[in-house]
Amino acid sequence: ELKVEQNPLFLSMQEGKNYTIYCNYSTTSDRLYWYRQDPGKSLESLFVLLSNGAVKQEGRLMASLDTKARLSTLHITAAVHDLSATYFCAVPITRGGSEKLVFGKGMKLTVNP
Amino acid sequence: DSGVTQTPKHLITATGQRVTLRCSPRSGDLSVYWYQQSLDQGLQFLIQYYNGEERAKGNILERFSAQQFPDLHSELNLSSLELGDSALYFCASSVQAGVRNEQFFGPGTRLTVL
Numbered sequence: 001e002l003k004v005e006q007n008p009l010f011l012s013m014q015e016g017k018n019y020t021i022y023c024n025y026s027t028t029s030d031r032l033y034w035y036r037q038d039p040g041k042s043l044e045s046l047f048v049l050l051s052n053g054a055v056k057q058e059g060r061l062m063a064s065l066d067t068k069a070r071l072s073t074l075h076i077t078a079a080v081h082d083l084s085a086t087y088f089c090a091v092p093i094t095r096g097g098s099e100k101l102v103f104g105k106g107m108k109l110t111v112n113p
Numbered sequence: 114d115s116g117v118t119q120t121p122k123h124l125i126t127a128t129g130q131r132v133t134l135r136c137s138p139r140s141g142d143l144s145v146y147w148y149q150q151s152l153d154q155g156l157q158f159l160i161q162y163y164n165g166e167e168r169a170k171g172n173i174l175e176r177f178s179a180q181q182f183p184d185l186h187s188e189l190n191l192s193s194l195e196l197g198d199s200a201l202y203f204c205a206s207s208v209q210a211g212v213r214n215e216q217f218f219g220p221g222t223r224l225t226v227l
Contacts, residue, residue, distance in 0.1 A: 040201075042220045050213075090156075095169065100169055
């Protein structure tokens with residue numbers, strides 16, 4: 001059974017600082033998704049990583065995927081308060097031609113002024 | 114805004130009752146997925162429909178059922194509700210059912226069982 005683990009689960013950081021968060025998964029997958037969720041809101045797609053070595057950047061966030069290590073990282077550069085949210089990684093699992101997403105527990109980020 | 118709509122936004126009901134959650138996929142999407150987000154279990158896949166037919170099943174309780182109608186909207190029916198069913202229920206949609214189809218999530222329905 002596919003397990004997706006995020007590390008850390010809680011992070012409090014100061015504005016202007018950098019940090020990297022990790023997402024490990026237990027079985028082979030060549031794709032991974034990152035989502036952002038604000039409290040009580042829906043999942044907002046941040047990054048779709050489609051192959052080994054994929055790197056994508058949007059603003060202060062950069063995500064990468066290493067399928068051999070079964071690891072994705074989400075790097076935060078010069079954090080700002082608006083980045084405070086919960087971040088989920090999700091790995092697709094395919095069975096019988098269909099696909100479902102298996103999510104990590106999420107990392108709650110608080111950026112303090 | 115993903116283009117996926119869900120109603121109602123909030124639902125408060127009592128134990129033992131039955132409720133129906135509704136989802137309309139993005140225009141052109143044939144596949145609908147239901148997920149449950151709870152404090153205990155996190156985000157879990159429940160069930161997937163494609164063009165009216167059940168395609169995949171996850172950790173869905175027997176008290177829960179779903180269907181997808183000819184106009185492609187979907188309903189998730191939850192019956193004999195228990196306190197532990199309180200959660201955010203998300204619907205997602207994708208163009209097709211197979212692999213490499215990105216899922217787009219709706220705003221969710223928050224269910225509170227008292």
